[in-house]
Amino acid sequence: MDSISLKLDDSFSQEMEQFMKKHRYTTKTEFIREAIRDKMRVLEKEEILRRLNSVYGKSKRKTTDKQLKVAREKAVAELEKEFG
Numbered sequence: 001m002d003s004i005s006l007k008l009d010d011s012f013s014q015e016m017e018q019f020m021k022k023h024r025y026t027t028k029t030e031f032i033r034e035a036i037r038d039k040m041r042v043l044e045k046e047e048i049l050r051r052l053n054s055v056y057g058k059s060k061r062k063t064t065d066k067q068l069k070v071a072r073e074k075a076v077a078e079l080e081k082e083f084g
Contacts, residue, residue, distance in 0.1 A: 006032070048079060 008016070016031065025031040052075055063071075 044083075048083065052079070 016028070019025075020028070020031050025034075055075065
């Protein structure tokens with residue numbers, strides 16, 4: 001396991017400790033790990049949405065609701081194959 005050193009302003013550290021107590025985290029390490037995991041999930045979702053938009057972006061032709069549904073299902077199936 002890698003060890004990382006992190007310096008925080010006193011006010012930020014105190015604010016973090018208040019959140020930890022409020023949400024019942026026992027250690028700063030536990031809190032920071034979960035925060036990093038959450039940020040990684042957000043970034044991954046943003047990446048997927050950007051990719052979807054570039055692959056299945058706005059069409060210049062008129063499409064029906066049925067065609068849109070089929071395109072969305074196809075996009076989701078392809079993303080599930082790639083990202084699991």
